[in-house]
Amino acid sequence: MAGAGKAVADSRANLPFVYRQYSAEQLKQVLYKMYLIRRFEEGAEESYMRGLIHGTMHLSIGQEASAMGICMPLGEDDQITSTHRGHGHCIAKGAEVKRMFAEFFGKTTGYCKGRGGSMHIADVAKGNLGANGIVGGGIPIAVGAALSSKMMKTGKVVVSFFGDGANNEGAFHEALNMAAVWKLPVIFVCENNGYGMSTSTARSTAVKNIADRAAAYSMPGVIVNGNIFSEVAEASYKAVERARSGEGPTLIESKTYRHRGHSKSDRNRYRTKEEIEDWMSNRDPITLFENELREFGFIDDKGIEAIRSGVAQEIADGIEFAKASPSPDVSETGNYVYTEQA
Amino acid sequence: MDAMVRELSYAQAIQEAMAIAMDMDERVFLMGEDIGVYGGAFQVTGDLVERYGTERVIDTPISELGGAGVAVGAAVTGMRPIFEFQFSDFATLAMEQIVNQAAKMRFMLGGEVSVPVVMRFPAGSGTGAAAQHSQSLEAWLGHVPGLKVIQPATPYDAKGMLLAAVADPDPVMIFEHKLLYKMKGPVPEGYYTVPIGKADIRREGRDLTIVATSIMVHKALDAAATLEAEGIDVEVIDLRTIRPMDKQSVIDSVKKTSRLMCVHEAVKTLGIGAEVSAMIAESEAFDYLDAPIVRLGGAETPIPYNPELEKATVPQVPDIISAARDLVKGVR
Numbered sequence: 001m002a003g004a005g006k007a008v009a010d011s012r013a014n015l016p017f018v019y020r021q022y023s024a025e026q027l028k029q030v031l032y033k034m035y036l037i038r039r040f041e042e043g044a045e046e047s048y049m050r051g052l053i054h055g056t057m058h059l060s061i062g063q064e065a066s067a068m069g070i071c072m073p074l075g076e077d078d079q080i081t082s083t084h085r086g087h088g089h090c091i092a093k094g095a096e097v098k099r100m101f102a103e104f105f106g107k108t109t110g111y112c113k114g115r116g117g118s119m120h121i122a123d124v125a126k127g128n129l130g131a132n133g134i135v136g137g138g139i140p141i142a143v144g145a146a147l148s149s150k151m152m153k154t155g156k157v158v159v160s161f162f163g164d165g166a167n168n169e170g171a172f173h174e175a176l177n178m179a180a181v182w183k184l185p186v187i188f189v190c191e192n193n194g195y196g197m198s199t200s201t202a203r204s205t206a207v208k209n210i211a212d213r214a215a216a217y218s219m220p221g222v223i224v225n226g227n228i229f230s231e232v233a234e235a236s237y238k239a240v241e242r243a244r245s246g247e248g249p250t251l252i253e254s255k256t257y258r259h260r261g262h263s264k265s266d267r268n269r270y271r272t273k274e275e276i277e278d279w280m281s282n283r284d285p286i287t288l289f290e291n292e293l294r295e296f297g298f299i300d301d302k303g304i305e306a307i308r309s310g311v312a313q314e315i316a317d318g319i320e321f322a323k324a325s326p327s328p329d330v331s332e333t334g335n336y337v338y339t340e341q342a
Numbered sequence: 343m344d345a346m347v348r349e350l351s352y353a354q355a356i357q358e359a360m361a362i363a364m365d366m367d368e369r370v371f372l373m374g375e376d377i378g379v380y381g382g383a384f385q386v387t388g389d390l391v392e393r394y395g396t397e398r399v400i401d402t403p404i405s406e407l408g409g410a411g412v413a414v415g416a417a418v419t420g421m422r423p424i425f426e427f428q429f430s431d432f433a434t435l436a437m438e439q440i441v442n443q444a445a446k447m448r449f450m451l452g453g454e455v456s457v458p459v460v461m462r463f464p465a466g467s468g469t470g471a472a473a474q475h476s477q478s479l480e481a482w483l484g485h486v487p488g489l490k491v492i493q494p495a496t497p498y499d500a501k502g503m504l505l506a507a508v509a510d511p512d513p514v515m516i517f518e519h520k521l522l523y524k525m526k527g528p529v530p531e532g533y534y535t536v537p538i539g540k541a542d543i544r545r546e547g548r549d550l551t552i553v554a555t556s557i558m559v560h561k562a563l564d565a566a567a568t569l570e571a572e573g574i575d576v577e578v579i580d581l582r583t584i585r586p587m588d589k590q591s592v593i594d595s596v597k598k599t600s601r602l603m604c605v606h607e608a609v610k611t612l613g614i615g616a617e618v619s620a621m622i623a624e625s626e627a628f629d630y631l632d633a634p635i636v637r638l639g640g641a642e643t644p645i646p647y648n649p650e651l652e653k654a655t656v657p658q659v660p661d662i663i664s665a666a667r668d669l670v671k672g673v674r
């Protein structure tokens with residue numbers, strides 16, 4: 001989603017960052033993808049309820065602006081590491097939903113050929129080095145990818161997504177320190193949705209803001225409203241520029257909320273219905289972005305309708321593709337353990 | 343036995359054991375991720391936080407290394423922590439504290455301290471949780487002198503062995519197969535212990551000894567029932583403790599049946615079955631063997647997500663049946 005058009009109409013001069021920076025077509029594409037993430041997860045959820053998908057899954061519904069905003073200034077060659085709540089990151093970085101559905105259905109056409117499922121969804125070709133089943137597991141890996149970028153002079157920027165809960169793992173602290181010492185082109189994005197499973201940040205974390213941790217590692221710590229696409233994209237844009245010019249890492253804290261439970265087995269006993277309801281009806285990131293697009297004249301109701309039906313079609317087609325795809329053969333259980341098959 | 347015996351699930355049995363331990367001893371407390379109001383990822387702690395409060399049922403941040411270390415430190419200094427890992431896979435993040443500290447502290451300090459910590463590890467595959475949430479790592483810890491490692495297979499043992507673990511002055515690691523949590527079985531009320539280091543003969547037989555661990559005990563018993571109809575009489579030994587291992591029970595059984603099969607879910611190579619086999623090869627039972635020892639274990643692969651592949655990576659009842667037939671018939 002890179003390619004910031006510099007031709008900014010004067011009439012947009014007072015608008016928030018993204019409306020000055022990107023074309024109407026690009027912004028409509030963002031709305032399309034935000035819907036795509038939402039409907040993908042709703043589709044996955046429904047398929048799970050109907051027993052078509054096994055295991056568990058972690059939905060990012062409510063966090064779409066964060067995934068899209070962060071990935072907006074990234075180029076196709078840039079890379080990300082993602083989390084257990086990684087469907088949005090995957091789509092935002094350019095994955096096709098049909099191959100994601102196929103993965104969830106355990107099919108050979110899936111991104112991980114049915115071996116990984118939701119928790120390990122990846123799209124290496126598009127720069128997504130993978131979701132992760134281990135909280136904090138992707139953070140040092142992103143630093144390693146950034147080290148490669150520096151050593152191999154590829155110019156790639158790497159984004160590491162993680163949650164608020166992950167900031168209490170040792171890996172987070174060790175990784176940020178190395179990235180800062182070596183001035184690596186990496187951006188740490190903490191999607192703070194208020195909870196690590198059932199534990200609120202107030203009960204788990206000694207600092208008020210995760211971004212406050214940045215001071216300990218001598219890097220900028222930026223807080224954004226993660227439900228406002230433009231705010232997220234602007235912070236990401238600056239962090240990408242900083243990383244690309246060799247100035248080193250940034251920690252962005254994107255404050256957001258997950259509408260759904262932690263996973264499929266969550267009874268939501270650690271938060272109130274009112275709190276959930278408030279975020280859903282007053283701060284939904286898609287509604288907020290849609291309203292701005294409409295208000296600033298980038299789209300009309302017809303345009304929105306077209307996006308919604310386009311997304312619905314892509315989701316329906318994706319599920320059909322997944323259903324029709326073949327399952328791996330049990331004789332192939334040993335594949336991919338090593339690069340050279342025994 | 344005058345205690346009332348009820349049917350409890352494996353998870354309920356553990357919960358009851360933890361409650362009894364906390365009632366009996368003020369020093370006992372629970373630590374882990376989301377064990378409070380959430381009730382634990384597998385609802386093992388359930389509503390214990392309501393009964394014992396957040397001072398004794400402590401939600402930790404997502405900090406396995408730190409959390410395990412805090413439990414070790416508390417244990418060394420007089421408390422009796424029971425630390426829950428959300429999944430056994432996350433033991434890998436805490437290996438330092440488990441392997442370098444908990445296991446060795448008493449030894450390194452010349453016996454000046456002991457480390458009465460209990461750690462619980464929900465383990466195993468079968469839930470579609472894929473490669474990082476389905477492992478069976480008990481042999482890793484079984485390789486470390488200083489630790490005790492147990493794998494209760496029934497609700498009765500889950501309760502009795504947990505209470506034995508709490509009473510034990512040394513670090514005890516409990517591996518609980520996730521698919522067992524809902525399994526029901528008879529559990530007496532009140533306090534009792536099941537000794538650590540003692541195997542249990544679940545089924546007596548003449549033709550073949552199957553040494554199994556955890557969920558594989560049940561699969562072996564299922565297989566034995568089928569084999570009985572074919573005239574093959576299987577003895578099933580539930581190893582229960584992998585360190586310190588009850589060698590004598592296995593030796594005695596093999597001397598009786600002259601055939602040995604080991605079955606576990608963990609990867610076969612360098613696994614517990616290898617240890618049991620080598621132990622028998624070194625023992626007086628070796629001379630009694632009528633056939634080569636057979637091991638069934640997990641495939642040499644991480645656990646895949648796809649459900650069919652997932653099943654294919656761990657031994658199933660038909661695998662045990664056909665291996666037993668071949669073993670008894672002398673087919674290699």
Ligand SMILES: Cc1ncc(C[n+]2csc(CCOP(=O)(O)OP(=O)(O)O)c2C)c(N)n1
Pocket residue numbers: 058083084085133134135136162163164165166167193195196197262375404406428432435
């Ligand atoms: C090392 C490790 N510990 C615990 C877990 C279990 N777990 C999975 S997600 C999660 C909560 C993570 O919270 P956060 O980082 O805030 O991300 P969120 O789920 O809110 O997106 C926990 C405890 C895990 N997968 N890995």
Ligand SMILES: [Mg+2]
Pocket residue numbers: 163164165191192193194195196197
């Ligand atoms: Mg969170």
